[in-house]
Structure formats: C-alpha cells, structure tokens
Amino acid sequence: MQTFKELYESTVKAALDNKENLVPQDELSYDPTHLDCLLNPKKHPIVFRTGTCNCSKEESEECLNRCPFDALTMGPDGVEIDPELCLGCENCIKGCASEKLTATTDIIPALKAIKSSKSLVYAMIAPAFLGQFSSEVTPGKLRNALKKVGFDGMLEVALFADILTLKEALEFDKNINGINDFQLTSCCCPMWIGMIRKVYNQLLPHVPGSVSPMVACARVVKALHPDAMTVFIGPCLAKKAEAREKDLAGDVNFVLTFQETKNIFDALGIDPATMEESEKDHSSKAGRIYARKGGVSEAVENTVMAINPNKKTKIRTKHADGVPACRKMIQDITNGKIEANFYEGMGCVGGCVGGPRSILGTEQGTELVNEYGEKATYQHPAENPYVIELLHRLGMDTIESLLEEADFFSRTI
Known part of the structure; x- marks a missing residue:
C-alpha cells in the first residue's frame, strides 16, 4: 500500500506527463480516500488525517493543545479536524508525532x-x-x-x-x-x-x-x-x-x-x-x-x-x-x-x-x-x-x- 506521499508523487508525475488517466491501475496499491483528496481537494478539509493515530494519551493531549483555534478533537481513530474552525496555521502538522496529519494540495x-x-x-x-x-x-x-x-x-x-x-x-x-x-x-x-x-x-x-x-x-x-x-x-x-x-x-x-x-x-x-x-x-x-x-x-x-x-x-x-x-x-x-x-x-x-x-x-x-x-x-x-x-x-x-x-x-x- 502506497503512503500518501508516494501516491502524491506518482499522481503529480502523471499529471505533469499529461497522462489522461491519473488513477493508478492497481486498485490495491492505494487508499481511495487519499486519491480523492489529491484529485478533488475541495471536497476535503484543508488539514486531514492520512491514517489511524497511534499516539499515547500524553502525545494526543499535546496535539489537541497545539491548535490555537480549538479545531482539533479526539475521535475513535485519532485526531479529527473541524473544517469550520481550522484556519490552516499548520501547527498540528508540524507537531504530529506519527506524521499522520497533512495538508490539502491543489496541484493536480x-x-x-x-x-x-x-x-x-x-x-x-x-x-x-x-x-x-x-x-x-x-x-x-x-x-x-x-x-x-x-x-x-x-x-x-x-x-x-x-x-x-x-x-x-x-x-x-x-x-x-x-x-x-x-x-x-x-x-x-x-x-x-x-x-x-x-x-x-x-x-x-x-x-x-x-x-x-x-x-x-x-x-x-x-x-x-x-x-x-x-x-x-x-x-x-x-x-x-x-x-x-x-x-x-x-x-x-x-x-x-x-x-x-x-x-x-x-x-x-x-x-x-x-x-x-x-x-x-x-x-x-x-x-x-x-x-x-x-x-x-x-x-x-x-x-x-x-x-x-x-x-x-x-x-x-x-x-x-x-x-x-x-x-x-x-x-x-x-x-x-x-x-x-x-x-x-x-x-x-x-x-x-x-x-x-x-x-x-x-x-x-x-x-x-x-x-x-x-x-x-x-x-x-x-x-x-x-x-x-x-x-x-x-x-x-x-x-x-x-x-x-x-x-x-x-x-x-
């Protein structure tokens, strides 16, 4: 399974090479949600989670406190971002211990x-x-x-x-x-x-x-x-x-x-x-x-x-x-x-x-x-x-x- 970063790099390359189909042929090689975030970013929050958080309770509390606008809460699979409160300061991304938070991209x-x-x-x-x-x-x-x-x-x-x-x-x-x-x-x-x-x-x-x-x-x-x-x-x-x-x-x-x-x-x-x-x-x-x-x-x-x-x-x-x-x-x-x-x-x-x-x-x-x-x-x-x-x-x-x-x-x- 490709990581979000690997999928991003391969999809951007396909777009730059003017390929008509940007979707990887092997459907098992990527997460469909990740691909949709790349192809249709406006359907997704500015900051989103790319996998389940595996942080300790202390790390999770630090993560929630990192947002100055109280846009983060803890859900069953980890941090959740409220798009109505998120202003895109990126504090959460920079401090994510498990590197599971990433930013949207309009590039494709x-x-x-x-x-x-x-x-x-x-x-x-x-x-x-x-x-x-x-x-x-x-x-x-x-x-x-x-x-x-x-x-x-x-x-x-x-x-x-x-x-x-x-x-x-x-x-x-x-x-x-x-x-x-x-x-x-x-x-x-x-x-x-x-x-x-x-x-x-x-x-x-x-x-x-x-x-x-x-x-x-x-x-x-x-x-x-x-x-x-x-x-x-x-x-x-x-x-x-x-x-x-x-x-x-x-x-x-x-x-x-x-x-x-x-x-x-x-x-x-x-x-x-x-x-x-x-x-x-x-x-x-x-x-x-x-x-x-x-x-x-x-x-x-x-x-x-x-x-x-x-x-x-x-x-x-x-x-x-x-x-x-x-x-x-x-x-x-x-x-x-x-x-x-x-x-x-x-x-x-x-x-x-x-x-x-x-x-x-x-x-x-x-x-x-x-x-x-x-x-x-x-x-x-x-x-x-x-x-x-x-x-x-x-x-x-x-x-x-x-x-x-x-x-x-x-x-x-």
Whole structure:
C-alpha cells in the first residue's frame, strides 16, 4: 500500500506527463480516500488525517493543545479536524508525532485546469515571492517561467495591496476622529481576520470589511476577463482556507504554495533563473512591503498622511506577528488597553515571509522585500498611476469611489 506521499508523487508525475488517466491501475496499491483528496481537494478539509493515530494519551493531549483555534478533537481513530474552525496555521502538522496529519494540495486539479483551459489563466503572485525561487529570479524571469508552465500572464498581488491600502487609508481618514477610536486592519492575513471573526467577534465593528489583496486581484481579473481562471501562489496554507470561504468562493480558482510551484518547475525542468527578462513595474512601495511584519501599518500610515496631511487625529500604529503575540494584542484591546488607533496582525512570525510554505528564511525574505520596496517608482498608492487606471477601468472615477462603490472590494465580515 502506497503512503500518501508516494501516491502524491506518482499522481503529480502523471499529471505533469499529461497522462489522461491519473488513477493508478492497481486498485490495491492505494487508499481511495487519499486519491480523492489529491484529485478533488475541495471536497476535503484543508488539514486531514492520512491514517489511524497511534499516539499515547500524553502525545494526543499535546496535539489537541497545539491548535490555537480549538479545531482539533479526539475521535475513535485519532485526531479529527473541524473544517469550520481550522484556519490552516499548520501547527498540528508540524507537531504530529506519527506524521499522520497533512495538508490539502491543489496541484493536480490546478495543472489539469491550466493545461485544458480555453480561456486566460493568470498566476497571481504574493508580495513575499522575492528570492523564493533563488536570488537570481527577478519578477520578469518568474513571469516567463510561469508562462512556460502554461499561464497566460503573471500579476503581482502587490498592486492590489496598493488598492486595499488606499481603501483602508480612506476609511481611517473618514472614521477615526476621536481619542478612543481605532481600526483593525483586515486586508492581509486570513489567520488574523479569522481569529477576530471566530474568537474575538466583539471587535468586528472596528474591522473594515475589505477583501484581501489576493481576492481583490482575482475579482479585478474576472471583472475585466469574465471567463479567466485565477491561481494564487504564496507562502501560506491559510490562503487555501480563505479561498474556500462561503462569501469568497469562486473568486480564486486554485491556491498553490511556493513549494508546490517549485515542485512544478523542478518536474518540468524549468529554471526561473535562466528565463529571459520581462520586467513590469506596477506596484508602489506600500503594496510591496505587505509581505513582512509591520508592512501594512507602514503602508496605511504613509498613505493617510499623503491623502490628508492636515488630519487632526494622527495615525498611531501597533502591530503583532505570530498567533500568540496577536492574541495578546487583541486581549489588551479587549481589556481597554488602547495604545494605538490602527492595529495590524500577522499570523506568522515575521509576516508572510515567515509563512509555513515559504522556501526562503524569514530574515532573508524580509531583507529582499524591503529592497524591492525601495526600488519602487512610487511610494504609496495615491501617486501610483496604475492604481488610478485600474479604478477607472472598473468604473470608479476618483479614489474616493473606493468607499462609495465599496461592494467590489468588500466582504461580509
């Protein structure tokens, strides 16, 4: 009987070799449930168990306590995951003593869809992509590498982080005027917003209902090209969970991690570092630094000062990274310890560059993100002509239209 990992590797190879039948011929060589998880991941939880747990009582208790969102319970065959509570932090997978917990993967259905699609297919690359596929891989080289896989184009999600930065800056300028007013940023990390929605929902009135830059990118693509397919590529398992949420489902067709994308490059013999250059510079510094801790706060702060330098209530930011630090910051707020009027939370230590499916280390990733931010032609979205052009193409005549026509970039919190 093949292990889940062995079945995954053989099935991915068959998909990359363009074989029509991905199902192994020997029905006794694999677990049918495992195969269904690979071929139809959306039918299964983001995290699932691949066999019966054989852990001791002490190990089982440690496993249950490892989840910060209480998504784990103990069933007759071992750990069970509640998909309604699981946010994809991967703490359970990393600490599983018997290695029976694993994460869903979109790689096989995504590859099949890319190769068979008769419409445009866009890769949407997260702002944390710098250095993930080697230090020599520029945005332009990565764009051409993804085209070799079968994508029609690559979009930097940082441009759409620009749009959300501008929206949150406008909301801060409009709503935060008193000494006790504060805003919790919502547009970046699904673990942060999920924590507020599911654990600290009394704070929801302080959260603007913005979609994430990933979802904003997908919605813009489909507004301009209704039949297009969108594939997000990033460092985070939680983005797979976000793409499945009921009010967002259908915006992003597939989510691949950096590691999954590297596996595709390796299997196809594609070296992004050797690709021709195809540089396009659309995002500002603000959108690019979303990938590291404090980046959202810095981006919104600079944009607020740009759109209303005379605002009497000055923005005071505070941020936390990692689930424990985020929880402490939220707990301080609920206890009345208000130290800022703009709060940012990132579920991973270091921000997105510290995501569990990053290839690069957090420290080096942060350095590269900062370098890329400094190279930006524009400092903030209010001066970025590509943001203004996109808004015009969506029928929004002014930046203030982001609030007047808020539904497009908003969600049901």
